[in-house]
Amino acid sequence: MPQTSNLKIEIRPANNESLTDLDLCAKEFIDFIDDFKNKFLNKDFFVLSAHLNDILVGILVAEDKSQVDSLEKLVPIMYLHLLFVNPISRNKKIGEKILKEFLSIQKQKGIAYIYIKIPQNYKEGIKYLSKNNFQHVGKKANKIILKYNLWNDYGIRKCHNISDIFNNIFQ
Numbered sequence: 001m002p003q004t005s006n007l008k009i010e011i012r013p014a015n016n017e018s019l020t021d022l023d024l025c026a027k028e029f030i031d032f033i034d035d036f037k038n039k040f041l042n043k044d045f046f047v048l049s050a051h052l053n054d055i056l057v058g059i060l061v062a063e064d065k066s067q068v069d070s071l072e073k074l075v076p077i078m079y080l081h082l083l084f085v086n087p088i089s090r091n092k093k094i095g096e097k098i099l100k101e102f103l104s105i106q107k108q109k110g111i112a113y114i115y116i117k118i119p120q121n122y123k124e125g126i127k128y129l130s131k132n133n134f135q136h137v138g139k140k141a142n143k144i145i146l147k148y149n150l151w152n153d154y155g156i157r158k159c160h161n162i163s164d165i166f167n168n169i170f171q
Helices: 019-030 036-041 094-109 123-131 162-169
Strands: 009-013 045-052 055-064 077-085 113-119 135-140 143-149
Touching: 009 094, 019 036, 019 055, 019 077, 036 045, 045 077, 045 094, 055 094, 077 094, 094 113, 113 123, 123 135, 123 143
Parallel strands: 077 113
Antiparallel strands: 009 045, 045 055, 055 077, 113 143, 135 143
Protein backbone atom coordinates (compact mmCIF):
# COMPACT_ATOMS: atom_id res chain seq x y z
CA MET A 1 0.00 0.00 0.00
CA PRO A 2 1.58 3.36 -1.02
CA GLN A 3 2.27 5.84 1.72
CA THR A 4 -0.11 8.81 1.51
CA SER A 5 1.04 10.89 4.50
CA ASN A 6 3.36 13.12 2.45
CA LEU A 7 0.84 13.61 -0.33
CA LYS A 8 -1.22 16.77 -0.50
CA ILE A 9 -4.57 15.72 -1.97
CA GLU A 10 -7.05 18.51 -2.65
CA ILE A 11 -10.57 18.12 -4.02
CA ARG A 12 -12.25 21.27 -5.34
CA PRO A 13 -14.81 22.48 -7.86
CA ALA A 14 -13.27 22.64 -11.33
CA ASN A 15 -13.84 26.38 -11.68
CA ASN A 16 -10.29 27.26 -12.63
CA GLU A 17 -9.47 24.25 -14.76
CA SER A 18 -9.62 24.79 -18.47
CA LEU A 19 -11.15 22.42 -20.94
CA THR A 20 -7.60 21.64 -22.06
CA ASP A 21 -6.58 20.66 -18.51
CA LEU A 22 -9.54 18.31 -18.21
CA ASP A 23 -8.85 16.86 -21.65
CA LEU A 24 -5.23 16.19 -20.74
CA CYS A 25 -6.34 14.42 -17.57
CA ALA A 26 -9.04 12.16 -19.02
CA LYS A 27 -9.57 12.79 -22.74
CA GLU A 28 -10.36 9.21 -23.70
CA PHE A 29 -13.24 9.21 -21.21
CA ILE A 30 -14.45 12.79 -21.67
CA ASP A 31 -14.96 12.03 -25.35
CA PHE A 32 -17.75 9.59 -24.36
CA ILE A 33 -19.79 12.33 -22.63
CA ASP A 34 -22.29 13.81 -25.09
CA ASP A 35 -21.58 17.47 -25.90
CA PHE A 36 -19.06 17.77 -23.05
CA LYS A 37 -17.35 20.91 -24.36
CA ASN A 38 -20.52 22.99 -24.74
CA LYS A 39 -22.08 21.74 -21.51
CA PHE A 40 -18.85 22.39 -19.59
CA LEU A 41 -18.50 25.90 -21.00
CA ASN A 42 -22.19 26.60 -20.24
CA LYS A 43 -21.64 25.30 -16.69
CA ASP A 44 -24.30 22.61 -17.15
CA PHE A 45 -22.06 20.09 -15.39
CA PHE A 46 -21.03 19.74 -11.79
CA VAL A 47 -17.29 19.08 -11.99
CA LEU A 48 -14.88 18.31 -9.17
CA SER A 49 -11.15 18.13 -9.71
CA ALA A 50 -8.62 16.15 -7.70
CA HIS A 51 -5.12 17.55 -7.28
CA LEU A 52 -2.14 15.63 -5.97
CA ASN A 53 0.62 18.00 -4.88
CA ASP A 54 -1.05 20.70 -7.05
CA ILE A 55 -1.18 18.51 -10.18
CA LEU A 56 -4.57 17.67 -11.70
CA VAL A 57 -4.89 13.88 -11.44
CA GLY A 58 -8.62 13.19 -11.36
CA ILE A 59 -12.05 14.50 -12.23
CA LEU A 60 -15.66 13.81 -11.48
CA VAL A 61 -18.36 14.98 -13.92
CA ALA A 62 -22.05 14.94 -13.01
CA GLU A 63 -25.22 16.52 -14.35
CA ASP A 64 -28.43 17.53 -12.62
CA LYS A 65 -31.27 15.41 -14.03
CA SER A 66 -33.97 16.50 -11.60
CA GLN A 67 -37.55 16.26 -12.79
CA VAL A 68 -40.17 18.70 -11.51
CA ASP A 69 -43.86 18.29 -12.26
CA SER A 70 -45.12 19.94 -9.07
CA LEU A 71 -43.91 20.48 -5.53
CA GLU A 72 -45.09 17.01 -4.56
CA LYS A 73 -43.34 15.37 -7.48
CA LEU A 74 -39.88 16.83 -7.04
CA VAL A 75 -37.18 14.17 -7.26
CA PRO A 76 -33.74 15.75 -7.32
CA ILE A 77 -31.41 13.46 -9.27
CA MET A 78 -27.77 13.73 -10.31
CA TYR A 79 -26.35 11.61 -13.09
CA LEU A 80 -22.69 10.72 -12.62
CA HIS A 81 -21.02 10.74 -16.03
CA LEU A 82 -17.43 10.15 -15.01
CA LEU A 83 -15.18 9.44 -12.05
CA PHE A 84 -11.61 9.22 -13.26
CA VAL A 85 -8.21 9.12 -11.56
CA ASN A 86 -5.07 9.05 -13.66
CA PRO A 87 -3.63 5.49 -13.53
CA ILE A 88 -0.28 6.81 -12.25
CA SER A 89 -2.06 8.35 -9.25
CA ARG A 90 -4.30 5.44 -8.30
CA ASN A 91 -4.21 3.57 -4.99
CA LYS A 92 -3.75 6.80 -3.06
CA LYS A 93 -7.42 7.12 -2.00
CA ILE A 94 -7.98 9.97 -4.49
CA GLY A 95 -11.07 8.34 -6.03
CA GLU A 96 -12.50 7.73 -2.58
CA LYS A 97 -11.92 11.35 -1.55
CA ILE A 98 -13.43 12.87 -4.69
CA LEU A 99 -16.46 10.54 -4.46
CA LYS A 100 -17.02 11.31 -0.75
CA GLU A 101 -16.79 15.05 -1.41
CA PHE A 102 -19.26 14.74 -4.29
CA LEU A 103 -21.75 12.76 -2.19
CA SER A 104 -21.44 15.20 0.70
CA ILE A 105 -22.10 18.21 -1.54
CA GLN A 106 -25.07 16.52 -3.20
CA LYS A 107 -26.57 15.53 0.15
CA GLN A 108 -26.28 19.14 1.35
CA LYS A 109 -28.02 20.29 -1.84
CA GLY A 110 -30.91 17.90 -1.17
CA ILE A 111 -30.26 15.54 -4.08
CA ALA A 112 -32.19 12.27 -3.65
CA TYR A 113 -30.31 9.88 -5.90
CA ILE A 114 -27.10 9.58 -7.87
CA TYR A 115 -27.28 7.35 -10.97
CA ILE A 116 -24.54 6.07 -13.20
CA LYS A 117 -24.58 3.86 -16.30
CA ILE A 118 -21.41 1.83 -16.63
CA PRO A 119 -20.42 -0.73 -19.29
CA GLN A 120 -21.12 -4.20 -17.92
CA ASN A 121 -17.65 -5.38 -18.95
CA TYR A 122 -16.01 -2.68 -16.77
CA LYS A 123 -15.86 -5.00 -13.77
CA GLU A 124 -13.39 -2.91 -11.75
CA GLY A 125 -15.60 0.20 -11.95
CA ILE A 126 -18.72 -1.75 -10.99
CA LYS A 127 -16.85 -3.38 -8.09
CA TYR A 128 -15.49 -0.01 -6.91
CA LEU A 129 -18.89 1.71 -7.00
CA SER A 130 -20.60 -1.27 -5.35
CA LYS A 131 -18.00 -1.17 -2.59
CA ASN A 132 -18.97 2.49 -2.14
CA ASN A 133 -22.68 1.67 -1.63
CA PHE A 134 -23.97 2.07 -5.18
CA GLN A 135 -26.73 -0.47 -5.77
CA HIS A 136 -27.40 -2.34 -9.01
CA VAL A 137 -30.90 -1.24 -10.12
CA GLY A 138 -31.09 -2.18 -13.77
CA LYS A 139 -29.52 -2.88 -17.10
CA LYS A 140 -29.93 -1.13 -20.42
CA ALA A 141 -28.27 -2.47 -23.55
CA ASN A 142 -24.75 -3.44 -22.44
CA LYS A 143 -24.68 -1.08 -19.46
CA ILE A 144 -25.36 -1.63 -15.78
CA ILE A 145 -27.32 1.09 -13.97
CA LEU A 146 -26.19 1.81 -10.43
CA LYS A 147 -27.88 4.08 -7.89
CA TYR A 148 -26.77 5.75 -4.68
CA ASN A 149 -29.61 6.77 -2.35
CA LEU A 150 -28.96 10.00 -0.43
CA TRP A 151 -32.47 10.59 0.93
CA ASN A 152 -33.08 7.38 2.83
CA ASP A 153 -36.72 8.52 3.25
CA TYR A 154 -35.91 11.41 5.60
CA GLY A 155 -39.30 13.12 5.85
CA ILE A 156 -40.32 12.37 2.29
CA ARG A 157 -44.11 12.36 2.01
CA LYS A 158 -44.64 11.13 -1.55
CA CYS A 159 -42.69 10.54 -4.71
CA HIS A 160 -44.91 9.89 -7.73
CA ASN A 161 -43.81 8.55 -11.06
CA ILE A 162 -40.28 7.66 -10.01
CA SER A 163 -40.20 4.90 -12.62
CA ASP A 164 -41.16 7.45 -15.31
CA ILE A 165 -38.40 9.79 -14.12
CA PHE A 166 -35.93 6.91 -14.03
CA ASN A 167 -36.84 5.92 -17.60
CA ASN A 168 -36.56 9.55 -18.84
CA ILE A 169 -33.02 9.85 -17.50
CA PHE A 170 -31.70 6.99 -19.59
CA GLN A 171 -33.44 7.60 -22.89
